[in-house]
Amino acid sequence: MSVENSVETKPLDLAPGEGRAIWHMGALMVFKATSADTGNQFWLAEQTSNLGYASPVHLHTREDELFYVLDGELSIEIDGVMHHPSTGGTVFAPRGLAHSYKVESETARWLVLGTPGGFDGWFFDTGKPAERLEVPAFNPAGFPDFGEVIASVEAYGGKVLGPPRGTGD
Template identity: 45%
Template sequence: MQSSAAGSFVLSPKSGRAIWSHGVLMHFKAVGEGVGGRFWLAEVSAAKGSGPPMHVHSNEDELWYVLGGEVSFFIGDDVATVGPGSVVCGPRDVPHTYKVESPTARLFGLATPAGFEHFFRESSRPAETLTVPPQMSSPDMASVDAELGRLGTRIVGPLPAGAPRGAGRLEARIEALLRRGCTQTPTY
């Protein structure tokens, strides 16, 4: 349903554009074109071991909200393994990635400002179902690097093997993450 207020909208659970991109299902709920370029938002479903290589955005801050499963986030030198209800911020100019540790995971990914969603949309195919995609072929990394560079993002390392044994939960790492640039904390 589209609202009469500029930029407002309501989507049903299955509405939005669903794509299979780099081994994950991305179900876009908002993209820059529909919200004045302010952000993009997607529900992501991924299998164990999934995650992008370590990368740095020069334009966007990213925020993840874990809906289900367990995910390790690598932000700068910090590692946090988190579960449902956890929120993690990956600020621009700080290397970051995530890796699914449970059999599957679901999370909301948001980036602000919008723009980087074009990378996913250009390097994907329409999802045939709202499920994690079957095994997909590896992309041509020279093309991926060129497109990332055009969008102000660069790969700085591989996807880490996993969270080191004893990696702290998010609550134990908040101070370090805040020092790295995520200065907004919720107030209740």
Template identity: 40%
Template structure:
């Protein structure tokens, strides 16, 4: 048997994302024949995406290291190291990192959400422009292109 896809850490695309965080594309829809996307966030305290939902995919987050608050609808939960959360499509959600740093694994099915990160994020192999920040308009555009709906500001 052969492995359909294999990429070592140095071969995985890394993108700068919100608040200077890094998002690594571990598996994308091309590598999985559209079945899923797997990504990994390296984030600092306070990193929080806008309150949003996804119309195309279900999402799983596993906190490999650190702590976070997670919102699903109006309910708030604490997520500790090793904790996992399943967020079906169309469920409004967000999170906020509460530890100094966090290592967060994301799995989305079907694949394709990585396009949103590629559309608005900055490839970490390119030089960083002074004061780089993802404009809200670009974040909203990327979300809309990939089936996301921004519902409000970060929590």
């Protein structure tokens, strides 16, 4: 029995290492499912970043995010409350709440799920195809203008509230 769906979606089956890989502001992101793959229901990316990598404090008005740590340790602040997931840990960041995250181990690898879909377009718009499946070398000249980042996030219903916090304190 099939359920009626207003958007036709197809099953998705990716092997380890497969997916749309991009380098995004110092991170490797491999999208295991995009909004286009799921009829805009969600997107799922595996992110790998090195010690100290951090997001600015921001919020989403259209989607919730879920973080599942595969390897390493993160600190994630949500609405003023600090969370410290390590391997196997899960943290949920509901839409509308300010949050940021920081890599606290030498490297960390985690899944990030956004639902409903749509925000993954921001990563594709502001990242570039990964040349290799590894975290890119740090290159401050390759980072976009912060004003441009703020404007591009707002186009996807997000809001940047400030620079990364010292979430490891």
